[in-house]
Amino acid sequence: MNSSLSTVMQCGYYDNGVCRSCTLMGTPYDAQISSKDAHARALLAAYPSAQWLPAMLSRPEAFRNKAKMVVGGTIEAPTLGILDATQHGVDLSACGILETGLRAAFDPIKAFITAARIPPYDVANRRGELKNVLLTQSATGELMVRFVLRSTEALSRMQKHLPNLLPALPQLAVVTANLLPEHKAVVEGDEEVLLAGDETLAMRLGEHVLHLRPASFFQTNTDIAKALYDQAREWIDEAEAHNVWDLYCGVGGFALHVAAPGRKVHGVEVSQPAVESARLSAAEAGLADVTFAVGDATGLNAETTIDAIIVNPPRRGLGDKLCATLEATKAETIVYSSCNAVTLARDLEMLPSYAAERIRLFDMFPQTDHYEIMVLLTRRN
Ligand SMILES: C[S@@+](CC[C@H](N)C(=O)[O-])C[C@H]1O[C@@H](n2cnc3c(N)ncnc32)[C@H](O)[C@@H]1O
Incomplete structure (x- = not known):
């Protein structure tokens, strides 16, 4: 992995107190x-x-x-970033932790906002249309861009001006509008309208292609995601x-x-679009023994035919019910990948039949105190 332990990243936004999200900015890697x-x-x-295996390091910069x-801002001068304490837009389009292809997309997107006359949403006065712009970059540089809008008011103008955005950003693979009519502190709404390109962003990881739909979760740092999957x-x-x-399989990366000859793999995930993506990826790869179901992992019944379980829950962890189910499966092996070592440690106490054999830290989130950690648990005899 391309990493330099002596790197000290500097960020003008951080130094000037404009953005403090990267709490370890300025700390040597x-x-x-x-x-x-x-x-x-x-x-x-x-x-x-x-x-403890050696920590898997990341690129300290340009990894997201x-x-x-x-x-924020105005039609003529939109800002892409955060809102300050007075709810005014602060532009962060040179943010150095973002992959360079994302940063390069911001100017063409701003020009598009101006050309299509999409008024930025004014939180204080509850006026305007465009709330957020959400971008994802694939491993091979293609982009998914989602415009989160208050209503459909600007849609026809956006469609009219899209032919000018596409040549400026030829790597655009998916362009959608997401509708978030409510005035509430969430990033996106439930309704997605495809404006251009494909329904999914193809994320190629080595020999595997994962299909990301607009609202599906994908790990933040592509190189570290690949390292996680290879370790598992x-x-x-x-x-x-x-x-x-x-369990908590998302679009099916693990x-x-x-998947291997003679091995059945079954993923469970609460998000229907993520499961559809996972099924598409498995079908494309010809993996008939890799199946997926939409469901709540905490509601599963123990199945004693299972001999290994991978779990990758959100920050809240597994909880007592699922830990009891895992205990009852009697699986020989559990691979627990966690983005929150606090809930991981709590859950391990609820898995007394398992011993932690190997542990590895994966630096998914440089410049912050967050990290991913993976534990190999084997059943005590
Ligand atoms: C940390 S992500 C892991 C995704 C996937 N393993 C990956 O590598 O991309 C957690 C996933 O759990 C899903 N999820 C949250 N609660 C769930 C539940 N109760 N049952 C099943 N899946 C759940 C989320 O939708 C999300 O996709």
């Missing part, structure tokens, strides 16, 4: 890793015999594959698992990576 490592080791101190930009594959192969569950 090696010190960031040491502090995350110490944090994780303190939380997982109850497992002294676990082997998605940008959630709040739109290695551990599941070592376990020689034949029946694998991938499931597709651990």
Whole structure:
């Protein structure tokens, strides 16, 4: 992985107090890793015999594959970034943690906003149309751009001016409008209208292609996502698992990576569009033994035919009900990938039949104190 431990990233937005999201900005990268490592080791101190593998490092800069930009300013001079304390737009379009293809897209998008006369939403006065612009960059540089709008008022003008945006951003693969009529503090609404391109952004990770639909979750840092999936594959192969569950499977990254001849993999995910994407990816790859279901992982019944389980929950973790189900499956192996070591440590206490054998930190979120951590658990005899 392309990383330099001595890198100290500097950010004018941070230094000027304009944006403080990256709480470790200005801290040398090696010190960031040491502090995350110490944090994780303190939380997982109850497992002294676990082997800690070397942390998987990231590019410290330009690693984020998605940008959630709040739109402010005016039609003539839109801002893409955040709102300040007075609800006015602050432009962050040179944000250095974003992949360079995302940053390069902001000027053409601003020109499009101006040309299509889309008024930025004014939060204080509840006027205007364009609330957010959400971008995702694929591993091969294609872009998904979503315009989050208060109503359909600007849609026809957007459609009229799109032919000018497409040549300016030839890497645009998916362009949608997302409708968020309510005045509330959420990033996007439920309704999505495809304006141009395909229904999914193809995220190629090595030999696998994951299809991302507009509202589906995908890991923030593409290189680290690939490293996570490869690590899980290695551990599941070592376990020689034949029946694998991938719980909280999203668009199927783990499931597709651990697929192998003679192995059945079943993913469970609450989001219907994510499951549709996962099924499409498995079908394209000809993986008939990789199946997916829409459902609540915490409502599963224990199945004793399962010999390995991958779990990758949101920050809240698994909780007592699912931990009890995992215990009852009697699976030999659990691979737990977590973005919150606090809930991970809590959940491990509720899995007393399992011993933490290997642990690895994955630096998914440089410049912040967040990280992903993956634990290989094996059933005690
Ligand atoms: C951290 S993401 C992991 C996604 C996937 N494993 C990946 O690598 O991209 C957590 C996922 O859990 C899903 N989710 C949240 N609550 C759930 C539940 N109760 N049951 C099943 N899936 C759930 C979310 O929609 C999201 O896709």
